[in-house]
Amino acid sequence: MRFSHFSANAPAQRQLLLLTALLFVAYLCVGMALPVVPVFVTGRLGLGHAWAGLGVGIAFLATILTRGHAGSLADRRGAKLTLSRGLLFYIAGALASMAASLASLPAMAAFAVLVAGRLLLGLGESLVAVGAIAWGIGLVGPARAGQVLALVGAAIYAALAVGGPLGLVLQDQVGFAGAMAASALLPALGWLTVRGLSAVAVPPAAQRPSLRQVLGQIWAHGLVVCLQGIGFAAIGAFFSLSFLDRHWPHAGLGLTAFGAGFVLVRVLFGRLPDRIGGLPVAIGSLAVEALGQWLIWQASTPAAALAGAFLTGLGCSMIFPAMGREVVQRVAPPLRGTAMGGFSAFQDLAYGLTGPLAGLLADRAGLSSVYLVGCVAAAAGLLVALRLRLRLSVQARTRDVERVRSL
Numbered sequence: 001m002r003f004s005h006f007s008a009n010a011p012a013q014r015q016l017l018l019l020t021a022l023l024f025v026a027y028l029c030v031g032m033a034l035p036v037v038p039v040f041v042t043g044r045l046g047l048g049h050a051w052a053g054l055g056v057g058i059a060f061l062a063t064i065l066t067r068g069h070a071g072s073l074a075d076r077r078g079a080k081l082t083l084s085r086g087l088l089f090y091i092a093g094a095l096a097s098m099a100a101s102l103a104s105l106p107a108m109a110a111f112a113v114l115v116a117g118r119l120l121l122g123l124g125e126s127l128v129a130v131g132a133i134a135w136g137i138g139l140v141g142p143a144r145a146g147q148v149l150a151l152v153g154a155a156i157y158a159a160l161a162v163g164g165p166l167g168l169v170l171q172d173q174v175g176f177a178g179a180m181a182a183s184a185l186l187p188a189l190g191w192l193t194v195r196g197l198s199a200v201a202v203p204p205a206a207q208r209p210s211l212r213q214v215l216g217q218i219w220a221h222g223l224v225v226c227l228q229g230i231g232f233a234a235i236g237a238f239f240s241l242s243f244l245d246r247h248w249p250h251a252g253l254g255l256t257a258f259g260a261g262f263v264l265v266r267v268l269f270g271r272l273p274d275r276i277g278g279l280p281v282a283i284g285s286l287a288v289e290a291l292g293q294w295l296i297w298q299a300s301t302p303a304a305a306l307a308g309a310f311l312t313g314l315g316c317s318m319i320f321p322a323m324g325r326e327v328v329q330r331v332a333p334p335l336r337g338t339a340m341g342g343f344s345a346f347q348d349l350a351y352g353l354t355g356p357l358a359g360l361l362a363d364r365a366g367l368s369s370v371y372l373v374g375c376v377a378a379a380a381g382l383l384v385a386l387r388l389r390l391r392l393s394v395q396a397r398t399r400d401v402e403r404v405r406s407l
Helices: 012-044 049-077 079-102 107-140 142-194 211-246 251-269 272-276 278-298 302-316 319-330 333-365 369-406
Strands: none
Touching (some): 012 049, 012 107, 012 142, 012 251, 049 107, 049 333, 079 107, 079 142, 107 142, 107 333, 142 211, 142 272, 211 278, 211 369, 251 302, 278 319, 302 319, 302 369, 319 333
């Protein structure tokens, strides 16, 4: 059966929801790896926290370097092709990561194989996320870009929330290799499903500006999501290690708590950026994220830390779609894939750098110190968003004055 955007039996909204469900299933492979990779690196390989952070963060660095390619591919060849290729890289990355634990290799050689797998996964994430966003906006139009970004993000972070504890359970039951084998199976199912979906039309463009030119229009919006992403990256890379270090129970529930708050806000307020604008939503969200990170930093019990992770999820939830809506409104239709690729790279930058740099900090100042950094970063993002809001207000007043003078 083929699903068409133009079919009366399968309207755009239905296909968007199907795409969201598909993305959730495929993205479980990313969520399953986040908590098990640091445990594998520090436990099985016997390396330090900085190496564990690098093992997590290297995938996001790969994503950063390929976002421009992913956006350009989506604009030129279409979202379906982009998404399909990304799922194949997911499969290859999971299989390479599995090989790191199967071979009888020295610790550093096994880590190198693991890094190769994480790099493939990072490339896949770049293609999958950009492809899904471009496909969704192509289905329902730019006026509902906030809803598309909210749904895509809900699928991704719900997968992280479920995938985190699932990965730890699989690692406990069948080992790291078994968890990575399951991580390869899920995107394979997604790839088979994508083959039955109809692609959306690719907007024509006589001339496409470079990624650098597009970034010149959106860098401040990207900076906001970069600063926001540090809090999530700290939870993803170090929350389970923090609990294990303190001998606290429920080490795998950090991403679950984060994801629960994240998805709750997406479900209840997913269309809010389309209704009131992206910047007001981002400003309130960053304040909540900063509070959540502060609570984890100060936590003396597992319940307080999980509450902080939940608050961080509440805060992080709408920042990417809120700022992404602003980006979509600033660029021409043929450039939306490129713009979203460049915009997403700012968030990837936070994810990629937070792991290794926070790992170095954790080795010297303790694991809880990484959440203080997350709190400060969210507060800095709040200041940038407030400045963007002030600039828009000044521009609006200037236009009103010019309009009155022209009458």
